[in-house]
Each structure stands twice: as C-alpha cells, then as structure tokens.
Amino acid sequence: MNDVDPGRIVVDGVDLIFTPPRREPVEALRNLDLEVEPGEFVCVVGASGSGKSTLLRLLDGLLKPTAGTITSGGRLVTGPSSDRAMVFQSDNLLPWSTVLDNVAYGLVLSGQRRAHAREVAMKGLEAVGLADAANLYPRQLSGGMRQRVNIARALAVDPQVLLLDEPFAALDAQTREIMSAELLRIWSADRKTVVFITHQIDEAVYLADRVVVLSARPGTVREIVPVPFDRPRELPVKRTPQFGRIVDHIWSLIEDEVRGSLGLN
Numbered sequence: 001m002n003d004v005d006p007g008r009i010v011v012d013g014v015d016l017i018f019t020p021p022r023r024e025p026v027e028a029l030r031n032l033d034l035e036v037e038p039g040e041f042v043c044v045v046g047a048s049g050s051g052k053s054t055l056l057r058l059l060d061g062l063l064k065p066t067a068g069t070i071t072s073g074g075r076l077v078t079g080p081s082s083d084r085a086m087v088f089q090s091d092n093l094l095p096w097s098t099v100l101d102n103v104a105y106g107l108v109l110s111g112q113r114r115a116h117a118r119e120v121a122m123k124g125l126e127a128v129g130l131a132d133a134a135n136l137y138p139r140q141l142s143g144g145m146r147q148r149v150n151i152a153r154a155l156a157v158d159p160q161v162l163l164l165d166e167p168f169a170a171l172d173a174q175t176r177e178i179m180s181a182e183l184l185r186i187w188s189a190d191r192k193t194v195v196f197i198t199h200q201i202d203e204a205v206y207l208a209d210r211v212v213v214l215s216a217r218p219g220t221v222r223e224i225v226p227v228p229f230d231r232p233r234e235l236p237v238k239r240t241p242q243f244g245r246i247v248d249h250i251w252s253l254i255e256d257e258v259r260g261s262l263g264l265n
C-alpha cells in the first residue's frame with residue numbers, strides 16, 4: 001500500500017489546540033496517529049468531548065492541525081476538496097429546492113451544467129433508493145429519507161473519502177438500524193474510504209472494518225479494534241455472542257471516561 005493511493009488517509013502526529021478569544025486554550029487532540037486504507041470503513045468512538053468531531057473536521061480540512069500533518073491520497077490536506085465529502089448529523093438540505101436539486105446543488109456549485117448535474121444527481125438518488133422522491137421537497141420526507149438524500153448529495157461529487165459525523169443520531173432506534181444496513185449496501189457498491197463518527201458502540205462494530213477508540217480529552221488513539229465479521233453483513237450479526245464480546249471490550253475501554261464526562265466518577 002502506498003501513501004499516494006487515492007482514498008488513503010494518513011494522520012501523523014496531529015495536535016489540535018483551540019484558542020478561543022479571551023478564554024483558556026482547549027487541547028482537543030494530542031499526538032494522534034491514524035492510517036486508513038483505501039476503501040476501508042473506519043468508525044471512531046470515544047466519550048463526549050474526546051475530539052471525534054474535531055478529528056473529522058481536520059480530515060475534511062475545515063480545521064488545520066496545530067502540529068502534525070494529514071494527507072489524503074498523498075496530498076497534504078489544507079482545506080476542503082472535492083475528493084472528500086462530509087455528511088453531518090443535522091441535514092442541511094435547502095427547503096425551497098426539490099430533492100433532485102438538493103443533490104445536484106454541489107455539482108452546480110462546482111461549475112457543472114444544470115442538466116448534467118441533474119442526471120448525475122438522479123443516479124445518486126437511485127443508489128440510495130430514492131429515485132421516486134426526486135421531485136418532493138425536504139419537508140415531505142421522513143428523517144431517514146432526508147439523511148439518505150444527504151448521503152446521495154455527498155456521493156454525487158464522487159469523492160474518494162466519505163466523512164460522516166453521527167449521521168443517524170437524530171433518528172429513532174429502529175430507523176437508525178435500518179439506515180446503517182442501508183449505508184453498508186450503498187458503500188459496498190463502490191467502497192469509498194469511510195470515516196464514521198458515532199456514540200453507539202454497536203453501530204460502530206456493525207459498520208466498521210476497524211473501530212478507533214479515542215481517549216478522553218486531549219483525544220488520542222487508545223486502541224484500534226479490528227472487526228472480523230464477513231461482508232456483506234446482515235443485521236442479525238448484532239445478536240451473536242462474538243459481536244457482544246467486541247462491544248463489551250470497547251465499552252470497557254471508555255466506560256470510566258463516559259462516567260467522567262457525566263461527572264459520575
């Protein structure tokens with residue numbers, strides 16, 4: 001494997017210190033190293049405040065490391081780029097545009113002709129199973145459908161890397177479970193590199209090739225837990241003893257810190 005392979009992410013010795021005006025600096029991440037292989041699905045878990053979202057924003061180029069470097073496909077990440085796309089917890093769909101135009105939006109912004117952008121957007125909607133919803137408006141969709149539109153929008157620009165920050169956090173438990181299976185189906189079609197942030201350990205174990213466990217602030221990699229289940233993965237794998245053992249192990253790594261973040265230690 002070569003650092004310049006498209007979709008390969010290398011985080012090398014990254015520190016991130018926030019320096020808010022008139023407040024104490026906040027050391028969010030310290031000496032964080034991580035390598036993600038092209039096409040790999042990595043989930044990141046850790047107590048609240050351990051720096052998960054900060055790491056994702058660094059990977060997208062929305063934040064710059066205080067020290068260390070991040071490369072994507074061998075190129076230094078210095079700002080957002082079309083080879084990486086982000087999906088947030090709250091959907092940021094435009095309420096006055098149809099589903100199709102919401103998905104086409106990024107392509108139009110990047111200079112593509114509207115007709116071509118719509119064609120590509122339609123393919124994206126087909127990939128997430130929402131072709132029939134193309135002419136609806138966001139308010140006419142359920143929460144799960146809106147997040148599928150968000151994913152289609154991120155995929156429409158054909159990024160090498162997909163960054164997802166708790167994309168299903170606002171959904172109810174059943175919808176969330178179905179959406180995670182749906183995400184694996186979408187991902188398996190062209191296996192982009194995925195970095196997925198979640199609070200739900202079982203969601204992480206179900207989705208990931210490897211689960212990155214962050215320590216409490218300042219966040220650093222505490223352990224990387226490989227997930228051995230074959231793909232395609234069906235939801236019943238979550239009910240197996242081996243699955244339960246991996247979830248228990250990850251929980252044991254962060255339990256004290258989760259209690260600490262709640263003031264319970």
Ligand SMILES: Nc1ncnc2c1ncn2[C@@H]1O[C@H](COP(=O)(O)OP(=O)(O)OP(=O)(O)O)[C@@H](O)[C@H]1O
Pocket residue numbers: 018019020026027028046047048049050051052053054055217
């Ligand atoms: N812009 C900022 N200015 C100052 N401190 C910040 C800023 N953004 C984040 N932080 C702090 O950095 C730390 C890491 O925040 P981050 O949001 O990355 O954690 P997280 O693991 O994603 O948390 P959660 O699970 O609660 O979403 C926290 O202590 C947070 O308060």
